Amino acid sequence: MVHIKRLQEDGADIIAIVGEIDASSSIELDLAIAKSVGEGYKKILVDCQALEYISSAGLGVFMSYIEELRDKNISFVLFGMKERVLNTFSILGLADLLNIRENKQEAKKLADELSL
Amino acid sequence: MPIGFLLATMFKTKAIIRLTSLCAAISWVILVFADITVLFSDLKALPPDVPVWLPRVMLDLYVVSLFYYYKFRIERDEGLNFTDLLWKVFATGLIATVISLAVRLVLFLLGSTKLSTNVLFIDFVYQINLALFINFLLAAFTCWKRLILYQKSKWLIRAWLVFEFLLLGILLYDSIHVVLSEAISTIAIVLTSLLGLVLSANMRWVAYLNFKQKWTSLLLLLLSIFYLVYFLYSVTIWSDQITQQSGAFVNFQSHVFNIALLAFVLTYMSFSFLVVLFNLPTSSVFEQKLEEVVNFQRISQSIQTEQSEESVYNILLESSVSSVFADAAWLEIKGAANEQRLFTYQITEKETKEIHAHLEKNKIKGALDQSSDKTKNLSKHLSSLKSTRFRSLLAFPIKVKDETIGTLALLKELPEGFNKEMTRIVSAFANQAGISIENFRLMEEAFQNARYKEELKIAKTVQQSLLPARLEQHADFEISAFSASADEVGGDYYDTLRISDHEIALIIADVSGKGTTAAFHMSQMKGIFHSLAQLGPNPRDFMAKANKALVFCLERGSFISATYFVINTDSKKVFYSRAGHCPVLLYKSSKQKAEYLKDKGTALGMVRSQDYRNFVEDNEFTYESGDVMVLYTDGITEAKNNKGEEFGNERLAEVLQNNAEKSSKEIEESVISTLYKFSGSEDINDDYTSMTVKFR
Numbered sequence: 075m076v077h078i079k080r081l082q083e084d085g086a087d088i089i090a091i092v093g094e095i096d097a098s099s100s101i102e103l104d105l106a107i108a109k110s111v112g113e114g115y116k117k118i119l120v121d122c123q124a125l126e127y128i129s130s131a132g133l134g135v136f137m138s139y140i141e142e143l144r145d146k147n148i149s150f151v152l153f154g155m156k157e158r159v160l161n162t163f164s165i166l167g168l169a170d171l172l173n174i175r176e177n178k179q180e181a182k183k184l185a186d187e188l189s190l
Numbered sequence: 191m192p193i194g195f196l197l198a199t200m201f202k203t204k205a206i207i208r209l210t211s212l213c214a215a216i217s218w219v220i221l222v223f224a225d226i227t228v229l230f231s232d233l234k235a236l237p238p239d240v241p242v243w244l245p246r247v248m249l250d251l252y253v254v255s256l257f258y259y260y261k262f263r264i265e266r267d268e269g270l271n272f273t274d275l276l277w278k279v280f281a282t283g284l285i286a287t288v289i290s291l292a293v294r295l296v297l298f299l300l301g302s303t304k305l306s307t308n309v310l311f312i313d314f315v316y317q318i319n320l321a322l323f324i325n326f327l328l329a330a331f332t333c334w335k336r337l338i339l340y341q342k343s344k345w346l347i348r349a350w351l352v353f354e355f356l357l358l359g360i361l362l363y364d365s366i367h368v369v370l371s372e373a374i375s376t377i378a379i380v381l382t383s384l385l386g387l388v389l390s391a392n393m394r395w396v397a398y399l400n401f402k403q404k405w406t407s408l409l410l411l412l413l414s415i416f417y418l419v420y421f422l423y424s425v426t427i428w429s430d431q432i433t434q435q436s437g438a439f440v441n442f443q444s445h446v447f448n449i450a451l452l453a454f455v456l457t458y459m460s461f462s463f464l465v466v467l468f469n470l471p472t473s474s475v476f477e478q479k480l481e482e483v484v485n486f487q488r489i490s491q492s493i494q495t496e497q498s499e500e501s502v503y504n505i506l507l508e509s510s511v512s513s514v515f516a517d518a519a520w521l522e523i524k525g526a527a528n529e530q531r532l533f534t535y536q537i538t539e540k541e542t543k544e545i546h547a548h549l550e551k552n553k554i555k556g557a558l559d560q561s562s563d564k565t566k567n568l569s570k571h572l573s574s575l576k577s578t579r580f581r582s583l584l585a586f587p588i589k590v591k592d593e594t595i596g597t598l599a600l601l602k603e604l605p606e607g608f609n610k611e612m613t614r615i616v617s618a619f620a621n622q623a624g625i626s627i628e629n630f631r632l633m634e635e636a637f638q639n640a641r642y643k644e645e646l647k648i649a650k651t652v653q654q655s656l657l658p659a660r661l662e663q664h665a666d667f668e669i670s671a672f673s674a675s676a677d678e679v680g681g682d683y684y685d686t687l688r689i690s691d692h693e694i695a696l697i698i699a700d701v702s703g704k705g706t707t708a709a710f711h712m713s714q715m716k717g718i719f720h721s722l723a724q725l726g727p728n729p730r731d732f733m734a735k736a737n738k739a740l741v742f743c744l745e746r747g748s749f750i751s752a753t754y755f756v757i758n759t760d761s762k763k764v765f766y767s768r769a770g771h772c773p774v775l776l777y778k779s780s781k782q783k784a785e786y787l788k789d790k791g792t793a794l795g796m797v798r799s800q801d802y803r804n805f806v807e808d809n810e811f812t813y814e815s816g817d818v819m820v821l822y823t824d825g826i827t828e829a830k831n832n833k834g835e836e837f838g839n840e841r842l843a844e845v846l847q848n849n850a851e852k853s854s855k856e857i858e859e860s861v862i863s864t865l866y867k868f869s870g871s872e873d874i875n876d877d878y879t880s881m882t883v884k885f886r
Contacts, residue, residue, distance in 0.1 A: 097703070097704065104747075130702040130703075130749075130824075131702060131703060131747075133702075134702050134748060134749060137747060138746040140796075141798065165751075165770060165772060165773065166751060166770035166792065166796070167769070167770045167791050167792025167793055167796065167805055167806075168770075168792070168793075168796065170790070170792060170805060171792060171797065171805075
């Protein structure tokens with residue numbers, strides 16, 4: 075079960091994930107990212123502080139947006155991951171492909187730098 | 191075996207009909223000659239040349255022959271319906287009357303010549319009329335038998351049999367002409383009459399006639415009664431004339447059988463006439479009820495005859511309209527895919543919308559808004575809508591699994607057009623239709639499920655056949671592998687391939703996603719492994735080339751994590767490259783410690799450009815005898831116990847460390863048994879795959 079909230083801060087769209095992301099709930103994540111991209115945000119932050127677990131399908135969602143985000147020049151940063159979740163990202167090698175920061179401030183800072 | 195059955199098997203029915211008619215004709219000819227001879231000798235006061243009993247016996251024979259003739263002509267003919275039977279009686283009567291009238295015409299043309307007053311000639315004419323009369327009576331008798339025995343009961347058949355035997359008895363008694371005691375014959379006559387009356391009360395067939403058939407029956411019965419009266423009259427006239435001139439003449443009236451037969455046929459005929467007449471006004475009600483039953487059956491049977499939901503709706507609309515004589519109707523349905531559909535009868539879509547809008551405007555809560563589940567008579571609200579021609583409206587909800595999926599609305603131009611009975615009937619229709627539709631949907635669902643399961647079964651078979659039946663072995667090491675998958679098909683893959691006498695390739699991979707797609711990608715991975723590995727690339731090149739090949743087949747969001755190994759037994763080195771797969775667990779016998787190898791690598795399919803080479807590494811380590819390498823998929827480390835804790839890397843390393851001295855097979859078994867013990871059940875909710883390599 076997952077609950078996804080979106081809120082806007084300083085021109086950045088923050089997507090907060092609460093709960094676990096598995097094959098079925100990954101669809102919700104996909105929808106949230108697609109909406110955010112579709113609405114034209116140039117800075118998208120993903121709040122993973124309350125993300126308990128992510129399956130390969132959930133990782134696939136992030137992965138599937140990498141190229142589109144790069145083409146559209148959108149800065150995309152994840153932050154606040156628990157160690158276990160971060161481990162999943164690192165094992166798969168996604169940590170090298172995505173921008174991951176420890177907290178919101180750092181994430182915002184990176185997003186600002188990237189969008190310059 | 192009854193004689194009738196034996197006869198029927200020996201001759202065909204047609205042959206029997208011919209035989210009986212021939213028999214009847216012969217016996218009649220003999221009857222006529224014998225009777226005239228007897229009469230002639232009587233007139234001349236001479237002893238007759240033929241026995242006096244001959245005419246009577248011949249008459250019996252004639253009656254019996256005709257009885258069997260009609261038994262086979264009418265009684266055995268299953269194709270005849272009620273009006274056909276009445277028609278047979280009528281037609282026989284018509285022919286007999288026409289012949290009789292023709293004879294009368296001849297007599298009339300002859301005038302009062304000597305011949306026409308000759309008693310012998312008159313007797314001949316009388317005999318013709320009598321034969322026709324009996325013929326008509328027997329035809330009617332047989333038809334009545336079928337009508338009476340319609341929906342027969344056991345006792346009814348017995349009563350009829352007794353009746354027939356009584357009549358036969360009377361026939362024999364007539365011909366023997368022995369006068370028994372007055373009392374006995376009176377009892378016999380009373381008994382026969384009573385039985386005849388009781389049998390005549392069986393009129394069940396009348397209820398099954400429709401209005402038109404009733405009219406036809408009345409006409410046929412009335413004409414048949416006329417024929418009967420005509421014959422009775424003419425036969426009586428002739429016989430009276432002869433009796434005046436000759437004492438030897440046997441009047442038909444003294445024939446008890448003829449009287450009994452006549453009485454029975456006439457009674458039933460009159461009864462039938464009256465019953466049909468009095469049933470005329472109610473016939474439309476019976477027809478209506480019958481139609482309701484048939485409509486009901488159509489709705490409930492539509493499911494068996496592989497019809498669609500649509501046909502259920504159409505049948506419902508048709509049956510409801512015809513049952514309550516509605517002037518118009520519509521049916522709104524929320525389909526299986528939530529789409530709104532409208533079926534109409536004698537009303538335009540525009541009109542239905544107007545009525546809808548009107549009811550909504552007046553804030554009338556009724557069955558028309560689909561949240562309500564009560565049948566409502568909304569007639570009174572229609573009176574305020576001037577544009578419509580309808581004055582009565584009745585709405586019914588159609589429910590599937592307690593959820594209202596649609597509304598049936600019936601309209602009449604008359605005010606107060608619907609009564610309670612009609613409401614009840616249509617409500618029953620609507621319920622039945624709901625059940626039929628529910629069954630349809632359940633069947634559809636079951637069908638989909640079965641197909642999905644079948645698909646999974648195929649995927650699972652494919653997946654299992656992709657795993658190798660045997661693994662490469664070498665003097666330097668031994669390999670064991672294990673794979674168990676949950677009900678859902680996963681995408682775990684492992685394999686081995688010998689590159690040269692001192693080089694062996696190993697792979698372990700996990701395809702993202704489940705089901706048929708996973709099995710499909712797994713087979714692609716196998717193809718890539720078997721074609722690329724035999725070229726002997728270094729592991730990093732292997733990954734780069736595999737990624738290039740895979741990006742074209744993997745859809746967005748799908749990826750494959752894999753680790754590829756080449757074991758070189760000459761240099762005692764393992765070269766490997768990890769692409770997003772779980773880190774390798776290695777036990778070094780020199781350190782007596784199990785550790786995870788730290789390296790980097792991104793899963794296959796994640797980076798779709800040439801850059802991918804930069805995201806994977808070439809790694810190597812040297813092995814010694816006693817070292818153990820455990821490869822596994824995340825199903826094992828992520829397996830949870832009932833507290834929600836993961837099996838985790840530490841527990842896996844611990845199991846290996848504690849069992850490292852054992853053979854690869856034994857190490858594997860302890861990993862699996864520890865895992866099952868930890869998760870606390872034999873049910874797995876992910877795929878468990880592991881490959882254990884023990885160096886010697």
